[in-house]
Amino acid sequence: MVIPFFVVVRVDRITMGHGAGGSLTLQLVKNHVLKALGGSPFEVPLEALDDAAVVDGIVLKSDSHTVKPLFFPGGDIGRLAVSGTVNDIAVIGAEPVALAAGMVLEEGLPLLDFERILESMRATCLEAGVWIVTGDTKVVEKGSLGGMIINTSGIGRRGEALEHNLKVVRRFRPDFRARWLLDSNLKPGDKIIVSGTMGDHGVALLSFREGYGFGYELKSDVAPINRLTGMLLAEVGGIVAMKDPTRGGLATSLNEWAEKSGVGILIREEAIPIREGVRAACEMLGLDPLEIGNEGKAVIGVVPEKAEEVLEALRSHPQGREAQIIGEATSRFEGVIVETQVGGRRPLPPPLGDPIPRIC
């Protein structure tokens, strides 16, 4: 008697895709997390799903880091944990002040590795001008933790730089009321700028972890960018929105802007800076660099009148040498569209889950 194999009760479970920062993650958050935890009365609440929340004027953000391996070309889990939370606070326009670090260590993690990671966290805090002031350390039995995971939470405050920036925005857009650089601030005509090359972190990790054996030229760009963004707000201004395009890459960030601001976004493929090595690795693995994560870059929405000045200021800063204006917001269509190198056009949808190499 043949057991009808295909009568299998489908038990919905969490899959890797839910953690990849794409539309599967968004669906999980919207259908489950928000339903349970939404409804707070604060200025920028959970529902905004913005880079950070604002509670009584204090900016708050939390981020967990489960990167494997712990050490990779260009960085490690310590630098990633500090930069991730600092950058999220910076791109909403606030000045990061202090972090809490919750660390879960796996039984058997060499103490030497733990010390290297702590040293890297110290150096990154110094670079960003923040302190880790509290936290917690737990240990779990040897299992699938891959050595260690870190959650960093951080607070930031409103600063002079943001006030100056918003004043400049209102010079060109008198009806501009927003108090923070939110995903919903973009208007048709605003220019889109990226602070540097796309896809560096994701491809460096993928090639190192999957053992594709690429040479080590592919390095992660993991770094705090709060000094760069602070300079732009204080010295130039006119910036309406900023994001750090991490999991899901530029495609996810631009789609969030398009949806929350109710604008279309047109970008020109030729203008997007991508390292030759990242382009080659992506073509070899059948991946789209615009869907690959970055950990030390900003994508900036700025009023058209100040775009050139913001670009010039970026390029004068070590972290912005390869900045480019890649496109603008528009009212002609919905969603994000790419004008390709040969003049054709294609929509750029939010990625579903993690990029998976393909051969066909």
Place this chain on the structure above:
Amino acid sequence: MCLAIPAKVLEVSGSRARVDFGGGVTREINISLLERVEVGDYVIVHAGFAIQLLDREEAEKTLKLWEEVLEAEGLG
């Protein structure tokens, strides 16, 4: 049908070769599907295997060839 991209041969040893896909992305691949591969050759690589030697002159000629074909149409 299948994703395959050009790469330049840096080293050859038996049925293995190290190739450069561009921008410092190098990888070791299998060249047992080709008769002979020398350093400096360009090969087309699919799923870790070189499946053909790329004809450089042909590549350089391609653009010129297209120009001629279109010129014949008065589009030069």
Place this chain on the structure above:
Amino acid sequence: MFRFRDRAMAEKILEGIRRLKIGSLRLMHVCGTHQDTLVRFGLDSLLRGVGVEVRQGPGCPVCVTTNREYLEAAVLARKGKTIATFGDASRVPCNGGSLLDLRAEGCDIRVVYSVEDALKLAVEKRLETVFLAVGFETTAPSTASVLLTEPPENFTVLTCHRYIPPAVRAILEMGEIRLHGLIEPGHVSTIIGVKPYISLSKDFHIPQVVAGFEPLDLLMAVYMIARQVAEGRAEVENEYKRSVRFEGNPKALKILEEVFEPYALKWRGFPEIQASGMRLKRAFQKYDARLRYEDELAEVREAEPPEARGCRCGEILRGLINPWDCPLFARVCTPRTPIGPCMVSIEGTCNIEYKYRHGKRV
């Protein structure tokens, strides 16, 4: 020097097509990577502007692999074997969920870039590894080459490799769809050469061009077909000379013929196609996962899982209908909730249509 993406040249080729004044053309290609090039560079919108529609035939190895073959991999995964698979095949849903979903139930599924990475799992990590071997004549020689090195006992292959020419002939024989020309896959042809297509042009009086994968390659291939139509010719031309020789890659063909032999095999959306599947020859049957695990797979052999109700992937795969003609498209069947292979595979016609256009014309 191998990048052909110049915008001015693209406009010149399009103008060349327009000047041939041959009205509207419907062409077919049989290659997932051609479909990606068409859509990623927005060529389909450019070509529509000069009256040319390019449809995808049974061209992505993941789409044409049947439910039963995926089910075999899923059964072996659930029975503790390590399944090594290309990324493309890891997301195809099959009754108990895709291979990737099975990871959540504790199965050992490894996405590999090359068959050599799969072999490493067996050799270095001593895992009982089954390589899910999808792909056509471009990919099969690498599987054959690894088997010729006499891998260890704990490495077997669940072969789903297929030959392309028989499928192209099947579409033309069915004659269900009026085609003005065929764009032939550049990398399959890098292995098999130009020769196998000649009889198709003769028997069905249809122009064919072997094309590369840069945007200008594809535009030029369409131009060459349009010119044949204008001059009433029906020949095979080779646009991808930098990689495709007339006789293909003889050494790879020899390796392929040493390890595999043709047999009649069902393709998704097609009746059985003669001599279209690749089976391991007797000398290599010790590496055949279907023989090695005959008992574990017995339950699959009888239970040929039906296609989901209302799924019209078969007609899409034969180029008969477009995604928006299917009742499930973008309503019940989406990339997140894929029903049939055309929506699942990243190279599938419906996945690309949904992802890149959400059904609206750009």
